[in-house]
Amino acid sequence: xxxxxxxxxxVVVETLPKALWFGLWGGAIAFxxxxxxxxxxLPLLSTLIPNLVLGLLLVFRTNTAYERYxxxxxxxxxxxxxxxxxxxxxxxxxxxxESSAQAAQTKALYLLAAFALTTKNYLRGEPATADIxxxxxxxxxxxxxxxxxxxxxxxxxxxxxSQYRGGHLNESQLATAQTTxxxxxxxxxxxxxIQRTPLPLAYSIHLKQLLLLYNLSLxxxxxxTFLWLTPIMVAAISFTILGVEEIGxxxxxxxxxxxxxxxxxxxxxxxxxEIEALIRELPLL
Numbered sequence: 001x002x003x004x005x006x007x008x009x010x011v012v013v014e015t016l017p018k019a020l021w022f023g024l025w026g027g028a029i030a031f032x033x034x035x036x037x038x039x040x041x042l043p044l045l046s047t048l049i050p051n052l053v054l055g056l057l058l059v060f061r062t063n064t065a066y067e068r069y070x071x072x073x074x075x076x077x078x079x080x081x082x083x084x085x086x087x088x089x090x091x092x093x094x095x096x097x098e099s100s101a102q103a104a105q106t107k108a109l110y111l112l113a114a115f116a117l118t119t120k121n122y123l124r125g126e127p128a129t130a131d132i133x134x135x136x137x138x139x140x141x142x143x144x145x146x147x148x149x150x151x152x153x154x155x156x157x158x159x160x161x162s163q164y165r166g167g168h169l170n171e172s173q174l175a176t177a178q179t180t181x182x183x184x185x186x187x188x189x190x191x192x193x194i195q196r197t198p199l200p201l202a203y204s205i206h207l208k209q210l211l212l213l214y215n216l217s218l219x220x221x222x223x224x225t226f227l228w229l230t231p232i233m234v235a236a237i238s239f240t241i242l243g244v245e246e247i248g249x250x251x252x253x254x255x256x257x258x259x260x261x262x263x264x265x266x267x268x269x270x271x272x273x274e275i276e277a278l279i280r281e282l283p284l285l
Contacts (some may be wrong), residue, residue, distance in 0.1 A: 011246040022215045023235030029219035030230040042220040058244050065248035072254040075187040082183040089177045091278040095168045108159045110136040113275040118148040120264045123255035149188050
């Protein structure tokens with residue numbers, strides 16, 4: 001990956017301006033100390049906000065955010081796997097020799113691809129039909145539906161039942177397909193839970209206040225030792241600490257468009273390509 005890609009995947013852009021601001025603050029304290037204001041040398045401040053407490057809070061923050069990120073990745077891993085399995089069942093397991101039955105089969109496969117796309121859009125708070133080709137939804141109207149993926153899952157369940165009643169699916173195939181469809185719904189629900197359950201606001205506010213106090217107190221702790229190097233030391237330490245907090249902030253909601261979020265666009269594109277390949281092969285299956 002090139003330097004541009006590395007920069008986009010880092011938190012430098014978000015963190016560096018804040019770190020430089022604290023560096024300037026450190027420079028001001030160093031100037032006052034050099035002018036004879038020895039009162040700004042307050043090494044005892046380091047005992048007011050123990051490094052251990054701040055470190056533990058940051059570790060908890062990052063671990064909690066990464067757990068949410070990993071839970072989201074596991075949920076999308078199941079969505080990918082279930083989409084592939086159900087797509088194979090719809091394309092191969094359903095006996096649809098008539099042209100009308102093949103049209104319904106194609107529509108069901110399109111709805112399956114649309115399930116992943118609408119799940120992505122729903123989690124991002126975007127319009128349900130954003131970036132979805134018109135043929136995927138046909139006459140389906142999703143704009144006024146609260147949870148479009150669940151509507152599409154119901155449509156797929158109805159299709160499976162109709163194929164079972166028509167003798168195109170046997171009982172074992174129906175049970176397997178319904179279980180796979182249940183996996184899709186369960187993992188959509190898991191993603192919704194992650195997206196709708198942010199970290200407690202009081203905790204986030206408290207951590208930000210603690211970080212601000214700690215970074216503001218840094219120059220008073222080190223000015224006697226580093227003098228004119230104080231701005232550099234303060235900026236470097238602030239950058240490190242604020243960077244850890246920013247990483248946690250970015251990955252706690254893994255479904256957005258940040259560089260460190262899950263690659264939902266590429267996952268959905270991959271699934272759409274696979275479903276369209278199945279549809280092209282329908283007459284041969």
